[in-house]
Amino acid sequence: GCSDVAGLYLVMEFLQGASLYEVLHKQSLVLNAWQAITVASQICKALEAAHSLSILHRDLKPDNIFITNSLENPSVKVFDFGIARMLNDEGPRLTEAGVVLGTPEYIAPENMQQGQNVGLTADLYALGVILFEMLTGEPPFRGSSPMELIRLHVMEPPPLLSTRIPELADSKLEALICQLLAKFSAKRPASATVTLELLDEALLELQAKNYPTAFPSSHESVEQQSSAKPTFETRARLSGTMSLLQQSTQETKISRFFHTIPGSQMLPFQLFFFASWGLLLQDLNNQN
Numbered sequence: 001g002c003s004d005v006a007g008l009y010l011v012m013e014f015l016q017g018a019s020l021y022e023v024l025h026k027q028s029l030v031l032n033a034w035q036a037i038t039v040a041s042q043i044c045k046a047l048e049a050a051h052s053l054s055i056l057h058r059d060l061k062p063d064n065i066f067i068t069n070s071l072e073n074p075s076v077k078v079f080d081f082g083i084a085r086m087l088n089d090e091g092p093r094l095t096e097a098g099v100v101l102g103t104p105e106y107i108a109p110e111n112m113q114q115g116q117n118v119g120l121t122a123d124l125y126a127l128g129v130i131l132f133e134m135l136t137g138e139p140p141f142r143g144s145s146p147m148e149l150i151r152l153h154v155m156e157p158p159p160l161l162s163t164r165i166p167e168l169a170d171s172k173l174e175a176l177i178c179q180l181l182a183k184f185s186a187k188r189p190a191s192a193t194v195t196l197e198l199l200d201e202a203l204l205e206l207q208a209k210n211y212p213t214a215f216p217s218s219h220e221s222v223e224q225q226s227s228a229k230p231t232f233e234t235r236a237r238l239s240g241t242m243s244l245l246q247q248s249t250q251e252t253k254i255s256r257f258f259h260t261i262p263g264s265q266m267l268p269f270q271l272f273f274f275a276s277w278g279l280l281l282q283d284l285n286n287q288n
Helices: 020-026 033-051 121-138 144-153 174-178 192-208 232-239 241-245 248-259 269-287
Strands: 017-019 066-067 074-076
Touching: 017 020, 020 066, 020 121, 033 066, 033 074, 033 121, 033 192, 121 174, 121 192, 174 192
Parallel strands: none
Antiparallel strands: 017 066, 066 074
């Protein structure tokens, strides 16, 4: 009965695979054009769903993108909406005015400029950074400190994709990345839906030019981060999940996020799952 329940708990999707960060920087893989466009297209579909509800992710980065299945047939999950917010919400905010949120390598210039309206295209800027990184192995800007990265995003033009991949000079894919990385939000694609269409056009152009968009790969599948049968360590972590979720920090993070959204009970349950999943992973990592 209910009296036997020890506390609140979450039932979450069991994912096998790796984050995009792990694929790019631990497995040291550079995605070919087909793989990069396929992953970016699925990210666009996730953003399309969130943006249709006027929800801005604000921290899109490879760590928050999870790839299951093989890289030849990737299935992409976008999670950790822990600092997301509703646009045009006049209620209480997660953070005080003037506080910069996001990760410096992927943050849009308007996030660092006072008085600038931060809209949905800020997520598209981050997508542009990620797309560049998937194709080249590193983001367009590299800085020795967070402040240096912020200066580069605000002041410096991004490098052309063709400086790293000359074969893609003057391609629609290069032009799209330039659009996504525009300093002014009005010069970026108008929406995730438009970006998705432009990605399709870029792929069709590459195919028409016989550009090798689907190279043979020696890596048939993404490195598995967990097995089908939980190890002793996994079981131990799962057994501690309930207590972690009852910690005040975890409760505060989740409640602050969803209490800022009017009518949050009407939101798709997946958004609750994604936010809680990202926060739980952070807490589990902190326990190591």
